[in-house]
Amino acid sequence: MNQNLKKLFPSFSNALIEDINNNAIDKSFVTGDVIMRTGQYIKNTVLVLSGSIKIYREDDDGGEFFMYYLQPGQACAISMICATKSETSQIMAKVVEDAELVMVPLPLMDKWMMQHRSWYEFVIDTYRSRFEEVLEVVDSIAFRAMDERLEFYLKRHKDACGCNDLKLSHQEIATELNTSREVISRLLKKLEQRGALKLHRNHIELLK
Amino acid sequence: MNQNLKKLFPSFSNALIEDINNNAIDKSFVTGDVIMRTGQYIKNTVLVLSGSIKIYREDDDGGEFFMYYLQPGQACAISMICATKSETSQIMAKVVEDAELVMVPLPLMDKWMMQHRSWYEFVIDTYRSRFEEVLEVVDSIAFRAMDERLEFYLKRHKDACGCNDLKLSHQEIATELNTSREVISRLLKKLEQRGALKLHRNHIELLK
DNA sequence: TTTCATCTGTGACTTTTGTCACATACTATA
DNA sequence: TATAGTATGTGACAAAAGTCACAGATGAAA
Numbered sequence: 001m002n003q004n005l006k007k008l009f010p011s012f013s014n015a016l017i018e019d020i021n022n023n024a025i026d027k028s029f030v031t032g033d034v035i036m037r038t039g040q041y042i043k044n045t046v047l048v049l050s051g052s053i054k055i056y057r058e059d060d061d062g063g064e065f066f067m068y069y070l071q072p073g074q075a076c077a078i079s080m081i082c083a084t085k086s087e088t089s090q091i092m093a094k095v096v097e098d099a100e101l102v103m104v105p106l107p108l109m110d111k112w113m114m115q116h117r118s119w120y121e122f123v124i125d126t127y128r129s130r131f132e133e134v135l136e137v138v139d140s141i142a143f144r145a146m147d148e149r150l151e152f153y154l155k156r157h158k159d160a161c162g163c164n165d166l167k168l169s170h171q172e173i174a175t176e177l178n179t180s181r182e183v184i185s186r187l188l189k190k191l192e193q194r195g196a197l198k199l200h201r202n203h204i205e206l207l208k
Numbered sequence: 209m210n211q212n213l214k215k216l217f218p219s220f221s222n223a224l225i226e227d228i229n230n231n232a233i234d235k236s237f238v239t240g241d242v243i244m245r246t247g248q249y250i251k252n253t254v255l256v257l258s259g260s261i262k263i264y265r266e267d268d269d270g271g272e273f274f275m276y277y278l279q280p281g282q283a284c285a286i287s288m289i290c291a292t293k294s295e296t297s298q299i300m301a302k303v304v305e306d307a308e309l310v311m312v313p314l315p316l317m318d319k320w321m322m323q324h325r326s327w328y329e330f331v332i333d334t335y336r337s338r339f340e341e342v343l344e345v346v347d348s349i350a351f352r353a354m355d356e357r358l359e360f361y362l363k364r365h366k367d368a369c370g371c372n373d374l375k376l377s378h379q380e381i382a383t384e385l386n387t388s389r390e391v392i393s394r395l396l397k398k399l400e401q402r403g404a405l406k407l408h409r410n411h412i413e414l415l416k
Numbered sequence: 417t418t419t420c421a422t423c424t425g426t427g428a429c430t431t432t433t434g435t436c437a438c439a440t441a442c443t444a445t446a
Numbered sequence: 447t448a449t450a451g452t453a454t455g456t457g458a459c460a461a462a463a464g465t466c467a468c469a470g471a472t473g474a475a476a
Contacts, residue, residue, distance in 0.1 A: 057343060059351040067346070081336040090343050114322065127335050128289040134342055135265060135298050138275070141349045142386050143267040146463070169423065178350050180464055185424060201423060201472055354433070377453065388434055393454060409442055409453060 004049050005102070008073040009122070016116040020047075024104045029095045036079070036093040044103035046076040051099025052160065056092045056176070066153070066176035067091065068133050069160040077130035080109060080123055146179060150187050153177060154197075154206065164206040212257050213310070216281040217330070224324040228255075232312045237303045244287070244301040252311035254284040259307025260368065264300045264384070274361070274384035275299065276341050277368040285338035288317060288331055354387060358395050361385060362405070362414065372414040 005017050012020075025044075029035055029051070036042070038058045053070040055078075070076060070093070078091050112119040140152045153173065157166050170188065174181040188204070191197050198205040213225050220228075233252075237243055237259070244250070246266045261278040263286075278284055278301070286299050320327040348360045361381065365374050378396065382389040396412070399405050406413040 057346055057350065059347060061351075063351050065346070065350040077339070081332070081339055087336075090340055113328070120321070124289070127339075128295075131285070131289055131335075131339060131342070132298055134339070134346065138265055138273070138342065138346060138349070139267060141346070142265065142273040143269075143271050171423075181424085182426085182465080183463060186426085189425080199424085379453075389454085390435080390456085391433060394456085397455080407454085 005047075008049060009047070011118050011122055013116060013118040016112065016119050019108075019112065019116070020102065020104065023108055024102045027101050027103055029099045029101065031095055031098055033095040033099075034092060035095060035101070036076075036089050036091065038089055038092050040089050042079050042087065042089050042106070044105055045079045045109040046070075046093075047102040047104065048072050048074050049100040049102060051095060051101075052097035053099055054094050054096050056094065057090075058092050063178050064092070064175055065178050067137060068130070069156070071160065075122070075126050077126050080126060146177070146183060147187050147190070149177060150184065151191070151196075154204070158206055166204045166206065167202060168204060169202055213255075216257060217255070219326050219330055221324060221326040224320065224327050227316075227320065227324070228310060228312065231316055232310045235309050235311055237307045237309065239303055239306055241303040241307075242300060243303060243309070244284075244297050244299065246298065246300050247296050250287050250295065250297050250314070252313055253287045253317040254278075254301075255310040255312065256280050256282050257308040257310060259303060259309075260305035261307060262302050262304050264302065265298075266300050271386050272300070272383055273386050275345060276338070277364070279368065283330070283334050285334050288334060354385070354391060355395050355398070357385060358392065359399070359404075362412070366414055374412045374414065375410060376412060377410055 005012065005020060009017075024047075026049075035046070035053065048070050050072050055067045055070060055076075056064045057067055058064055076093065078089060109123075113123065114120075140149050144152070150173070153176070154166065157168065158164065170184045171181045174184040177184070188197070188199055192199050196206070196208050198207060213220065213228060217225075232255075234257075243254070243261065256278050258280050263275045263278060263284075264272045265275055266272055284301065286297060317331075321331065322328075348357050352360070358381070361384070362374065365376065366372065378392045379389045382392040385392070396405070396407055400407050404414070404416050406415060
C-alpha cells in the first residue's frame with residue numbers, strides 16, 4: 001500500500017504516508033457496492049487507490065442525479081467537509097469498477113490538517129476542485145437544454161474512463177440525468193446521425 | 209470595527225480579531241456594485257459586516273443564475289477556496305443592499321489557518337455549509353419543475369431578508385432562474401390564486 | 417436453438433416551457 | 447397632469463420534454 005500511496009498521491013510527505021499506513025484501513029469493494037448513503041453518518045475520509053466511484057445526489061422519489069466521478073488519486077470532498085462535525089452524508093457513492101479505498105478515521109483527518117502541510121494542501125485543493133466541478137454541473141442544468149447536457153455527460157464519462165467506449169444503457173443515462181429513457185434514445189439517435197457516436201446494445205462508441 | 213467583528217463572528221478568538229483589525233481593510237459598497245466578476249483574479253477573502261450580497265453563476269450569453277446570499281457574519285467560500293492558488297473567480301458577486309466588507313489579503317487567509325484554530329474552523333465550516341447549499345440548488349434544478357423552483361427561490365429570499373415583502377420584479381426573478389418573464393408571471397399568478405402570496409408592482413407579499 | 421428478459425426505436429399524445437405580440441397598469445418626473 | 451418608461455397580464459403559438467404503448471432487436475441461459 002505504501003508504494004501505491006506514494007505513486008497516486010505524489011504530493012503527500014513521507015511522514016504523512018507513514019501516518020496513513022499506521023492509522024488508516026484499506027478496504028476493497030466490488031462493482032455495485034454502495035459505500036456511502038444519503039443520510040448516513042460519515043466516519044471516515046475516503047482516498048481512492050484503484051477502481052472508479054460515482055457520486056450521486058438523491059431525491060425523495062428515488063431519483064439519482066449524477067454529480068461526479070471519484071478516481072484513483074482523489075478523495076471524497078464530502079467526507080472531508082463533514083469531518084469536523086461528523087455530519088450525515090448529503091450524497092450517495094456507488095462503486096462502478098472494483099475499488100480499493102483507504103479509510104481515514106475522521107479525528108485524524110482533522111488532526112493532520114495541523115500536522116502535515118501536504119495533507120492540508122491536498123484537502124483544500126480537493127475542496128476547491130470539487131466545488132468548481134459542482135459549479136460546472138450547475139451550469140449544465142441551469143443554462144443548457146437536454147441535448148447539451150447529454151453531450152456534457154458523455155464527455156465526462158469519456159474523461160473518466162479514458163476510452164471511447166462507454167458501457168451505459170439509455171436507461172442508466174436517463175436516470176442519472178433525471179429524464180426519461182425515450183428522450184435519451186432520441187437525442188442519442190440524433191448524435192449518431194450527426195456522426196458523433198455509434199450506438200450499440202449496452203454501450204456507446206464515441207467517434208469524436 | 210472591532211466590536212462589530214466580535215458580535216458578527218462570535219467564534220473568532222481575540223487574537224484573531226486583533227490580527228484582522230491590524231491587517232485587513234474595511235471597504236464599503238453600495239447597492240448595485242459588483243464586487244467580484246467571473247474570471248477576475250481573487251486577491252482577498254471577504255467577510256461581510258453589513259448589507260447583503262448575491263452570488264451568481266454566469267454563462268457565456270449573459271445569463272445570471274442565482275446561487276446564494278452572503279449575509280453579515282458570513283464569508284465568501286469561493287474567495288477562500290481560490291485563496292491558496294490565487295485562481296480566478298468562478299462566480300459573480302453583486303451588492304443588493306449597501307454593504308460593509310472586510311477584505312483579508314489572501315496570504316493571511318492561508319497563514320491564519322495554522323495560527324488560529326477559530327479561523328480554521330470558520331473556514332472549514334464556511335466550505336461545508338456552502339457546499340451543502342449548492343447541493344440543494346442542484347436538487348432544485350435537477351429534480352424539480354419551474355413551479356417548485358420558484359417557490360424554493362422565494363423561500364430563500366424570504367429567509368435572506370427576514371421579511372415577507374420581496375422587492376423583486378418578475379423579470380429579475382426570471383433572469384435569476386434562467387427562464388422567461390412570462391413563465392414567472394404565470395406561475396406567480398397561480399401562487400396568488402392559491403393564496404400563497406399577493407402580487408404588487410415591483411414587490412411580492414408572501415402570505416405563508 | 418429456443419426462450420426469456422432486457423434494451424432500443426418510434427409514433428402519438430400531453431404537459432411544460434419558451435417566444436412573440438400587444439394591451440394595460442403603474443410611477444416618477446418634467 | 448401629461449407622458450415616457452417600466453412592469454405586468456394574457457392569448458396564441460412553437461419547441462422541448464415527458465408519457466404511453468408497443469414493436470422489434472439482442473444476448474444470456476436453459
